[in-house]
Amino acid sequence: MTNRTVADRVFSAVMYAIAVLFTLGCFLPFWGMLVASVTEKRTLIREGYRLWPSQFSLEAFQWVLRGQQVITGYAVTLFVTIFGTLLSLALMSCLAYAMSVKKFKLRNVLAFYIYFTMIFSGGIIPWYITMRGFGLYDNVWALIVPMLMSPWWILVMRNFFNALPSEVLESARIDGASDVQILTRIVLPLSTPVLATVGLFVAVAYWNDWWHGVMLLDFADFRPLQVIILRIINNIRAIREAMAVPGSTITIDMSQVPALSIRMAIVVVTIGPIILVYPFVQRYFIKGLTLGAIKG
């Protein structure tokens, strides 16, 4: 890259400019949200979004963390994420291991059984009726069970297990180790990269899930965090629509709409844990996104 021409310098500058602009575009919404959440609420309404809080206040966070609803939501989301991810990893690695054992004649049948769910589904309504029929309704299991098995990650795990050195597994088998022993003592310890990757994606899916909360919780006295946020959004939407009707005399219960700073604080609290662990897990995410693209 010696003797750079003027054209190359301009080109390089343009590349940097594009990258910087897009990076800022991704970063500023986060920053704005964080600043809004620590700005005193009347200042925020008067001045709008700023890059730095002119009137610092943690009031919004105090309000959010005092509310029983958010605390419960946090507990539910945490439990669902941790328990769901661990259970999901356990069940998926058992199934993936069984599919990776060459002498097991059911393995191809199982592979097709899993592929098929990726290309055909019964649709939302039969799914809903089935979930209710199995009692996955208005309880915490409704948030966990439907997401336990994801075909894509089972196949990724199977491909990883397939690629493990077969001599090691064979010699263990000759020494009389059972399949359970091989799985827990040899395969899983050798598979931390794939377990970490899949575990992270599953955990983020659980953490960000609101769909099952909306569909399968009606009268339960708890809601996951994401559903609490969705409810606030729907309340705002309803009020805006009522206001849009010309000459409407509908009285609006403004207590249902938290102030902007409080809304931002709830969002910060919700995405906080993920953003905090992100620097540590980033390389696994990149691995996970390229891993799935390679067919085994």
Added chain:
Amino acid sequence: MAVNVELVRPVQRKASRVSEFLRNLWENRLLVALAFPGVLLIFIVNYVPMLGIGIAFQDFRAETGFLSPWIGFKNFELLFGSPVVWRLVRNTLFLNSLFIITETIAAVGMALVLNEIGRRFFRRLFQSVMFLPFFMSWVVVSMLIFGWFDYEVGLVNVAIRNAGLERIDFFNNPDIWPGLLAFLRVWKTTGSGCILYLAVLVSIDPQLYEAAAMDGAGRLSRMRYISLPMLVPVIILLVLLSIGRIFYGDYGMIYAIIGSSAALWPTTDVIDTYIIRALQSTANFGLSTAVGLSQSVLGFILVFGSNWVAKKWSQRRGEDYSLF
């Protein structure tokens, strides 16, 4: 005798194959036990609902469930006779095509741009920050959108008002939303979407670039004639695979962002959001299941078709990027 042997042998062979299979299962009963919980869960969550497809041909009642009276193709006749369906199909296809085009261009473009960032530190920094939106659920994005686009206090409208211009009532203007949704998709997916392309670019032999530079090619033409052609196979395959899912609307996004804003439905209501609303308003289950079934069947054909094309196409190049 000879005739008898001929007749008996295939039967015997078949019987022995079945018994061999069963013996194999028995020998590996531990593996069967390991696989069983997962298989059972998949059966409950994915296969039992497939039995419920029958609802599409029934006059569904909550009391009788899957055993409601059969009415043949009445639901489908009703379905294809209603103008709503064509709106749903048009919106789903249009929005998904728009998303595929804009996201692919953005991801490929960003991969090419990042590939030209010489300093490792900056490349890592840009990549890390671009990844951030990937972690946000659409619900969170939706919450932020109110901050940006609200008529009274939204960032965009405050700026417009300060500039002395007419504010835009985003939430009552359906024509803006396809573009806006595509913009949000690009914002959210480019950081993660460009990673695969970047992985391909990193694996290109640097000698190619050096040789081109020797021949007097500038960096722009090296990007145009070396980097971009290298990405073409991956681009085509990923696009083919997303075409396979073109009948499935991104309900996660549209439900969270548009939701009950009926004013925006003319351009944003997709097949999936329609079904979800039908479910919530306990409207005609049979009809909505018919919608879902048509979607599944069309999707099935398209997934197979696009996978077939992807397979044929990649095998000609001595590779196999297809799904199955």
